[in-house]
Amino acid sequence: MNSGIPPHNMDDHSSPLEYRNLSDIELYLMLNGGGSSAHYGLNILYERYSARIYSYCRKILGEIQATDDIFQETFVRFYEMGVLGREVQNIQGYLLKIARNLCLNEKQKKYNTTKISLENFEFPSLDTPYEQTELNRLIATALEMLPDDYKEVLVLREMYGYSYNEIAEIVETTMPIVRTRIYRAKQKIRVILAPFIDDLYRS
Amino acid sequence: MSLDFSQLQPSELLTLYVDGELPELMHPTLFSMLASDSDLQQEMNEHLTMKRHFDTTLVAPPKILQEGVLRRIGAIGLGTTVAQPTFIETAKTSLTAFAGIVVQPLLYLLTGAALTGFFMTLNPDKQFVNSIQSSQSIQQSPIELQPNSHKQWNNLGRNSYSSIVLPAFSFSNVYFPEIHQASMVDASVNIDKTLALYDEYSPENNSETVLEDIAWKADNTIINEEPTSEFSIGLRGFTQHSYTPQTVNPSIKPSVNNLALSIEYALTQNNSIYAEGGQEFIPHRFSGQEGNYFIQYDQTYLASWAAIGWKHTFTTDYSVKPIVKISAGATETGPLGRVSAGIEYDLSNKITLMTGVEGITSLYTYQQQWFSTQKIGLTYGAKIKL
Secondary structure (H helix, E strand, C coil): CCCCCCCCCHHHCCCHHHHCCCCHHHHHHHCCCCCHHHHHHHHHHHHHHHHHHHHHHHHHHCCHHHHHHHHHHHHHHHHHHHHCCCCCCCHHHHHHHHHHHHHHHHHHHHHCCCCCCCCCCCCCCCCCCCCHHHHHHHHHHHHHCCCHHHHHHHHHHHCCCCCHHHHHHHCCCCHHHHHHHHHHHHHHHHHHHHHHHHHHHHC | CCCCHHHCCHHHHHHHHHCCCCCHHHHHHHHHHHHHCHHHHHHHHHHHHHHHHCCCCCCCCCHHHHHHHHHHCCCCCCCCCCCCCCHHHHHHHHHHHHHHHHHHHHHHHHHHHHHCHHHHCCCHHHHHCEEHHHCCCCCCCCCCCCCCCCCECCHHHCCCCECCCCCCCCHHHCCCCCCEECCCEEEEEEEECCCCCHHHCCCCCCEEECCCCCCCCHHHCCCCCCCCCCEEEEEEEEEEEECCCCCCCCCCCCCCCCEEEEEEEECCCCEEEEEEEEEEEEEEEEEEEECCEEEEEEEEEEEEEEEEEEEEECCCCCCEEEEEEEEEEECCCCEEEEEEEEEEEECCCCEEEEEEEEEEEEEEEECCEEEEEEEEEEEEEEEEEC
């Protein structure tokens, strides 16, 4: 694989600090073939994206234990793909795509045993004064109640600021579908939060 | 497929606007809707509130998860923790990785040597030599008698000479044992009650220079940027000096000699394995006891050989790259090892020239004793990526 990137291997005894100045793609290319330079490459990419991937998994899965497992699996699979030399243009997007697929698989496994519905969800009392953090929590709770395909596009949009086209690429669908899902997701959250937001504005 | 925004509901346009996906061309349309629609204004407020309170806080994963990932890919061992790698650690990791690169090719080499060289020397005396009577090409060197002072040469102790006094005898009583000769060689036989001084023979020509013209010329090559496969074929020649003197001329002088043809497979960017075969003269000298006599044989052996090896190419930013090669194989008479170091120059995407220094060791046996010949010299050639 020749991308025009100057070769980086550990034979020249470069300081690992030098690797930190490399671009995502350069670091990803270091994974090709494995070895110590691949380890360093992954380590730096991990430091760059671990928080975002972990937060995404937390948002999608909710459970910490499952999140931890899926999060680790994401980076291991990412590394394996890099060792095999799979071509990637958008590192964060690729990581998110792996994480997304793993999260969906995990959700699918749990779907048969756990299901949260609007009917059995307990909302906070209307008499409670809403602080800013509570509103955050409410939105997060409403997000949890969304179907997975709505939730993931909304997270990618609001949390990572991806454009609709980029989201379509990550979730492997079309831009109009993404637009529709985001619109419906926001409408559902509006419906869920309507009483509280009304109260918020009244207060 | 472009989206027809005029077909969308005001609420959808609003969502697109809040997400920055509504073209500026449509902004006036949306703003006029907002100005006249209080419900839309309320929805706008809700969207902005939602966006403002959407939790975008990034949660850092626990440190133990990083250790878990690195452990699973083999970057750190069990029971260790991740720390910022120091220079020494970096160098250590590099050496470990390099050792991994070396070990695998060496296994190939050992397997090759086991399958070829040692197989061919299981019964060395019978496989190596034929009866002198069967050949007409024998050239017997003058026999030198040195009854009082002599040296014994033994290839097993190449740098050591010892004086040995054997029972005297007269030339007429020389026991002429069944002298052996390897196929396709001339041999000189020196028989004395002691051995003749091997270094008193005048080596006629210890260096060999052949391959006047390796038919690789840049003008005839095809230069293009087409992708190449991992396979390449190479042809090279060599000019070598033998440290075992060539005291007899070979009976066969092939027009093409000291050449090697190889096929190479690139495992990675820096490492390749290759199979190579060639032909060259290898002077042999071995001695032993035949009856009551010490006998020294000299022969110039036209060796056809084959070997498999490993090549490491050092990464540089230039077209010239240092290389090291090591291979193991066999001739008809025994195992053969070759080591070389040099440079390769990428003439084009497909053509690579090389030159370097090469040393070889050829092993052979006589009377269950091992002897060897070492040669060193220049090598040069070219390869074409397929």
